[in-house]
Structure formats: structure tokens, C-alpha cells
Amino acid sequence: xxxxxxTLVLAAVILAGPDFTLxxxxxxxxxxxxxxxxxxxxxxxxxxxxxxxxxxxxxxELQERFGTELVVLGVAMDEDGARTVTPWVQRERxxxxxxLRPINYQILIGSEGVADTYRVESLPATFLIGRDGSxxxxxxxxxxxxxxxxxxxxxxxxx
Numbered sequence: 001x002x003x004x005x006x007t008l009v010l011a012a013v014i015l016a017g018p019d020f021t022l023x024x025x026x027x028x029x030x031x032x033x034x035x036x037x038x039x040x041x042x043x044x045x046x047x048x049x050x051x052x053x054x055x056x057x058x059x060x061e062l063q064e065r066f067g068t069e070l071v072v073l074g075v076a077m078d079e080d081g082a083r084t085v086t087p088w089v090q091r092e093r094x095x096x097x098x099x100l101r102p103i104n105y106q107i108l109i110g111s112e113g114v115a116d117t118y119r120v121e122s123l124p125a126t127f128l129i130g131r132d133g134s135x136x137x138x139x140x141x142x143x144x145x146x147x148x149x150x151x152x153x154x155x156x157x158x159x
Contacts, residue, residue, distance in 0.1 A: 017129040022108040025086045040129040051142040057094040063105045072105035
């Protein structure tokens with residue numbers, strides 16, 4: 001009976017898209033809750049992670065394609081936090097549509113607590129969260145672009 005209760009509690013935590021508040025690279029608080037009513041893509045990544053860097057232009061394209069209906073939040077998991085992540089984000093450019101561009105979605109400075117809440121064990125880790133805050137999909141490791149886009153479109157009627 002105890003094991004069942006623990007399993008149900010863990011399932012509720014993962015399925016609920018647990019709220020968090022983290023600082024973005026500008027130093028402002030950003031919470032998952034403030035985006036309720038929109039589809040949110042939360043991706044845990046790090047500047048030193050090659051598959052994470054590969055996904056950045058794809059995430060930029062998704063943010064551009066779906067506009068205000070989709071919120072992409074990149075949660076940077078670097079030991080040095082803002083000291084490393086902020087200048088990296090300001091400096092790096094990614095090819096989108098044959099043009100080098102800065103990241104066009106919010107980058108948040110991650111914490112072990114938030115990563116633990118989402119049970120992130122490796123990078124990248126991506127979570128698709130529905131308009132109602134429910135966790136629709138979890139992807140451990142690199143995502144398939146077309147597959148992720150199909151999942152997003154299912155949550156955005158008419159897209």
C-alpha cells in the first residue's frame with residue numbers, strides 16, 4: 001500500500017508540470033505558473049553539452065514558428081550558473097534560416113532543486129507542458145524535430 005501511495009505521488013508530481021521560479025539571464029524571476037494558458041516547452045541544457053547546442057536553433061525555429069502560443073524556456077544547468085551562462089548566451093549566434101541569430105527564447109539559470117523535481121538525470125531533457133499545466137510529454141536525450149513539432153501542433157488547434 002505504501003509503495004502504491006509513493007508511486008501515485010510521484011506520478012502526480014511529474015504529470016503536473018511542477019511550478020518553479022528561476023532567474024533569467026537578465027536577472028528577472030520567471031515562473032512556469034506565469035505561462036499557464038499557453039503551451040510551454042521546458043528544456044534542461046548546458047553550454048558544454050553538444051546535443052544541447054544542436055537543439056538550440058531548432059528550439060529557436062519552434063519559438064519563431066508558433067509565436068506567442070508557445071513559450072520555450074531553456075533551463076541552463078551549468079555549475080558556474082549565470083557567471084558562465086549569461087556571457088555565453090550574449091556571445092553565441094545560431095544559424096536559423098541561413099542567418100546567424102541570438103537565442104530568441106528565455107534562458108533561465110537552473111538549480112539542482114528544479115532539476116531534481118523534474119527528475120533530470122542527463123542533458124538534454126525536454127518537457128512539453130499543456131495549457132492547463134499538465135505535463136504532456138517528456139523526452140530524455142536529444143529530441144526528434146518533426147516528432148516534437150507534431151506533439152506541439154496537437155496542443156495548438158489550427159496550427
